[in-house]
Amino acid sequence: MSNPSTTVSTRPPLGCAAVMMQVLRGELRERELPFTHQREAIAQILFESTRHLSADDVAAALRQRGEHAGKATVYRTLALLVELGLATEHDFDEGFKRYETQVGAAQHDHLICTECGRVSTFHHPELDRVLAEVATENGFETITRQVKVFGTCSESAACRDAQRAYREAGPTS
Amino acid sequence: MSNPSTTVSTRPPLGCAAVMMQVLRGELRERELPFTHQREAIAQILFESTRHLSADDVAAALRQRGEHAGKATVYRTLALLVELGLATEHDFDEGFKRYETQVGAAQHDHLICTECGRVSTFHHPELDRVLAEVATENGFETITRQVKVFGTCSESAACRDAQRAYREAGPTS
DNA sequence: AGCGGATTGAGAACCGGTCTCGGAACCGAT
DNA sequence: ATCGGTTCCGAGACCGGTTCTCAATCCGCT
Numbered sequence: 001m002s003n004p005s006t007t008v009s010t011r012p013p014l015g016c017a018a019v020m021m022q023v024l025r026g027e028l029r030e031r032e033l034p035f036t037h038q039r040e041a042i043a044q045i046l047f048e049s050t051r052h053l054s055a056d057d058v059a060a061a062l063r064q065r066g067e068h069a070g071k072a073t074v075y076r077t078l079a080l081l082v083e084l085g086l087a088t089e090h091d092f093d094e095g096f097k098r099y100e101t102q103v104g105a106a107q108h109d110h111l112i113c114t115e116c117g118r119v120s121t122f123h124h125p126e127l128d129r130v131l132a133e134v135a136t137e138n139g140f141e142t143i144t145r146q147v148k149v150f151g152t153c154s155e156s157a158a159c160r161d162a163q164r165a166y167r168e169a170g171p172t173s
Numbered sequence: 174m175s176n177p178s179t180t181v182s183t184r185p186p187l188g189c190a191a192v193m194m195q196v197l198r199g200e201l202r203e204r205e206l207p208f209t210h211q212r213e214a215i216a217q218i219l220f221e222s223t224r225h226l227s228a229d230d231v232a233a234a235l236r237q238r239g240e241h242a243g244k245a246t247v248y249r250t251l252a253l254l255v256e257l258g259l260a261t262e263h264d265f266d267e268g269f270k271r272y273e274t275q276v277g278a279a280q281h282d283h284l285i286c287t288e289c290g291r292v293s294t295f296h297h298p299e300l301d302r303v304l305a306e307v308a309t310e311n312g313f314e315t316i317t318r319q320v321k322v323f324g325t326c327s328e329s330a331a332c333r334d335a336q337r338a339y340r341e342a343g344p345t346s
Numbered sequence: 347a348g349c350g351g352a353t354t355g356a357g358a359a360c361c362g363g364t365c366t367c368g369g370a371a372c373c374g375a376t
Numbered sequence: 377a378t379c380g381g382t383t384c385c386g387a388g389a390c391c392g393g394t395t396c397t398c399a400a401t402c403c404g405c406t
Contacts, residue, residue, distance in 0.1 A: 034372045034383065055362080070386035075363065091264060095394085096362055111313050122307050130299050131322060138295065139327035140284050141336040146321045149304060154312035163314040207352065207403045228393080243355035248394065268363085269393055 017047035020086060020101060027084045038069045042077040043086070052090055052098035052119055092119060092148070109147035115162040118153055190220035193259060193274060200257045211242040215250040216259070225263055225271035225292055265292060265321070282320035288335040291326055 024043050028035050045061045046053060053061070055074050062069055069077075078099050081087035088102045092112055108123040127147065135142045152163040197216050201208050218234045219226060226234070228247050235242055242250075251272050254260035261275045265285050281296045300320065308315045325336040 032373090036371070036384065038385070068386095072364075072387085073385055076384085091266070093264070111308070111311055113313075114316060120311065122311065124303055124307050126299070126303050127307075130297055130303060131320075134295050134297050134300075135284070135322060135324065138284055138293065140286075140322065140324050141327075141339055142322055142324040143287060143339065144323050146319065146323070147304075148320075149308060149313065149315055149318045151308065151313050151315040151317075154314075166314055166316065205352095205404090209353065209403070211354070245356085245395070246354055249353085
């Protein structure tokens with residue numbers, strides 16, 4: 001942070017979280033919004049996590065670090081991060097939302113195991129192409145998209161069992 | 174319904190709703206679940222509609238027909254229809270769910286206008302292929318999927334304005 | 347008609363999520 | 377450092393969709 005002038009691109013990992021935090025700081029300044037302790041703490045939690053966190057998860061993580069932020073603040077901050085494009089909101093049909101760091105423009109989609117709850121991500125370039133095609137065909141200007149595939153994964157024995165059971169029951173739809 | 178033995182396939186339209194109702198009756202019998210008046214009325218509403226109905230919409234439609242069913246019953250019945258594969262549940266980020274008849278296996282996806290709220294559907298065969306590919310690549314057995322594209326449509330002037338505004342603001346993500 | 351079991355309905359409970367508003371923190375300028 | 381205006385924060389009330397409760401009722405069958 002102190003003398004980045006000479007080297008052009010290579011630098012120690014520094015951590016995605018730290019970079020994201022710098023970006024957040026910049027975005028806030030640009031909008032003349034204060035960089036408060038709470039915003040920092042909540043963003044930190046999200047940036048350091050590789051999982052999809054619920055508002056409750058964030059509050060719990062804060063507590064664990066001896067920090068604290070009101071419910072409203074947690075929600076407000078998460079909404080802010082989404083608005084700034086630094087996080088994305090997901091709904092895995094659990095009755096509440098989950099949030100995740102949005103690193104750059106890399107759009108990715110989800111496979112959700114209905115058996116164990118694991119959420120894995122994938123990115124398929126053709127998907128981008130097809131959906132862009134659909135949008136233009138329909139005179140639609142895409143803002144964002146959600147592609148969710150629900151089913152059973154093959155991670156654990158229980159999931160594989162369910163997978164087999166489902167396959168045998170026959171694909172109804 | 175009375176003598177379907179001789180003719181093989183042609184028959185008067187009969188209405189998709191009536192067919193669906195027959196299917197429902199069969200599914201319930203198969204599971205030894207009673208075919209109650211409320212279940213029939215609620216299913217009727219859904220089967221006859223081509224739109225995505227909320228639980229509230231269903232209750233309102235019932236009232237309009239001089240029928241009535243308790244809130245709990247409406248929710249329970251909609252959940253039942255989903256479980257039987259006769260309806261699908263959708264979440265268009267409105268804070269509540271919507272339901273729609275699921276006719277056969279025709280999977281279709283949605284374009285949701287964030288400006289006017291219109292929901293249009295599309296079906297793109299390549300999408301099926303790509304998602305099937307992704308699933309097998311990941312050892313995943315698909316049960317169902319949801320593809321939602323949020324953006325602005327070009328139906329009304331207001332939407333077109335928003336569309337232009339968004340395009341000019343530049344695609345952030 | 348009668349029986350056993352599942353469904354129904356009114357309202358309470360539940361639960362994410364939002365709103366309110368007095369007090370505290372932030373930021374830029376002094 | 378400090379000051380002032382603006383914004384944010386937090387505790388809790390509130391909201392609205394959905395689920396739960398349980399006695400009364402209905403369904404399907406004999």
